[in-house]
Amino acid sequence: MLEPFSLQDDRTVQIERVLPGPLERLWAYLTRAEHLRTWLADGDVPPQVGARVALSQQHDSVPIRTGGVIVGTVTRVEAPTLLEYTWTHQTDATTTTAPIPSLVRFELQTRGDDVLLRITHGRLRLEDQALVATGWHTHMGILEELLFGRIPTPFLETFSPALKVFTVELERxxxxxxxxxxxxxxxxxxxxxxxxxxxxxxxxxxxxxxxxxxxxxxxxxxxxxxxxxxxxxxxxxxxxxxxxxxxxxxxxxxxxxxxxxxxxxxxxxxxxxxxxxxxxxxxxxxxxxxxxxxxxxxxxxxxxxxxxxxxxxxxxxxxxxxxxxxxxxxxxx
Structure with missing residues (x-):
């Protein structure tokens, strides 16, 4: 079953999930390398506008090894509830001519002892939307299992069947x-x-x-x-x-x-x-x-x-x- 998910417009997908708190712990999972590598990619996201983002998916320590690097620039910070940065996935970290970057925004809202994590990913090409939505669904699932102290399900075991569901849902x-x-x-x-x-x-x-x-x-x-x-x-x-x-x-x-x-x-x-x-x-x-x-x-x-x-x-x-x-x-x- 999908968590709340919506096509916001022709180029933006939004997905959200309620996770165990507290808020400060979730913020650390969005910004600090020792936490980011466990559910997304390896690297820090400095919570400062203008800071450089470089998240590696080149090592075995990350959930899915794509061989690429996510690069971007922090565009908005309201710690500990909002973080936004541009997003370009490069298969070669030395590439100098990257495509137009997409934009990802993380929002955190307290819900009692829990925290609502809302991820909005915009400026997406049509052909990338199902992949991106499914990717965030899978990464959020890994994060949820880690926060509950469980061993996460391998990335592709969740991603592959979910991609079919998201593809149909997006078209509807x-x-x-x-x-x-x-x-x-x-x-x-x-x-x-x-x-x-x-x-x-x-x-x-x-x-x-x-x-x-x-x-x-x-x-x-x-x-x-x-x-x-x-x-x-x-x-x-x-x-x-x-x-x-x-x-x-x-x-x-x-x-x-x-x-x-x-x-x-x-x-x-x-x-x-x-x-x-x-x-x-x-x-x-x-x-x-x-x-x-x-x-x-x-x-x-x-x-x-x-x-x-x-x-x-x-x-x-x-x-x-x-x-x-x-x-x-x-x-x-």
Missing amino acids: QRQVHALYRALLNAWNARDAQQYAAVFLEDANVIGFDGSSMRGRWEIATQLGTIFAHHQTATYIAKVRHVQFIESDVAILNAVVGMIPPGRTDINPAVNAVQTLIAKLEGDGWRIASFQNTPAAFHGRPELGEALSAELRQRLAQDLSLEPSHANEGREAP
């Missing part, structure tokens, strides 16, 4: 992402018919203002009127999580910002959380229910500010794409 999540992207594309193109087409015939929509629309015909009719009467904001979105309730039913959660007409920045006052329930029909996935919730964060302004900063970062990434793709999907690449 991509299909739900594509459904959500089609929804955003239709809204941003102000195409009421195309927007309604991604819903089931009897679907339900709850708008940002609490208004509701029932059924594909009503969705198309009301949105057609809205699009005809005034300019609408453009959505910029980032998927948080996809969860399958059944093999043919999924829940997607995302955060969104809205860029007013004629503007190039989001309006933080109307940031929102979106949730959709998707159903697999004979010809593909369709939306059964869709709800917008204002991201008000009453009494917690720091959360609103953090979300706005995250969405602005997402927008900056989007605007850096080729012009022909800049409006496509508006979901994090």
Whole structure:
């Protein structure tokens, strides 16, 4: 059985597991060579922004001997709860022309006597995502067994069967992402018919203002009127999580910002959380229910500010794409 796992966007996977604490012990397993080599690779990760990372998988002391070295630079530290660094796997440590590095972030949250470890690995190529997700699943399993004082299962005994499971799971999540992207594309193109087409015939929509629309015909009719009467904001979105309730039913959660007409920045006052329930029909996935919730964060302004900063970062990434793709999907690449 997989631990909580999600395709965050087209290039990012996230996996998490609850492990025995305390927090300081987990932090040591993320940063100190004597602990890192037991579950990941040999080397220190200095908890200092700008520090050089070099983790070797060339020796028998590590869980899997790939013959390579993981090199990178520490980009963010909030000891003892957050560590982030760039990640390039080199088969030759002397290589000077490395590919564009990916980015891995470790987050620790206390859960009573336990600690939630969340690993987010971004900037991944499509063909690498299943391998990376399976790798982290396997490494986290080794770490868990070590923390419980057990002898870890050999790496490949876990990795090989899990790779098949993650490959299937990633493809299912991509299909739900594509459904959500089609929804955003239709809204941003102000195409009421195309927007309604991604819903089931009897679907339900709850708008940002609490208004509701029932059924594909009503969705198309009301949105057609809205699009005809005034300019609408453009959505910029980032998927948080996809969860399958059944093999043919999924829940997607995302955060969104809205860029007013004629503007190039989001309006933080109307940031929102979106949730959709998707159903697999004979010809593909369709939306059964869709709800917008204002991201008000009453009494917690720091959360609103953090979300706005995250969405602005997402927008900056989007605007850096080729012009022909800049409006496509508006979901994090």
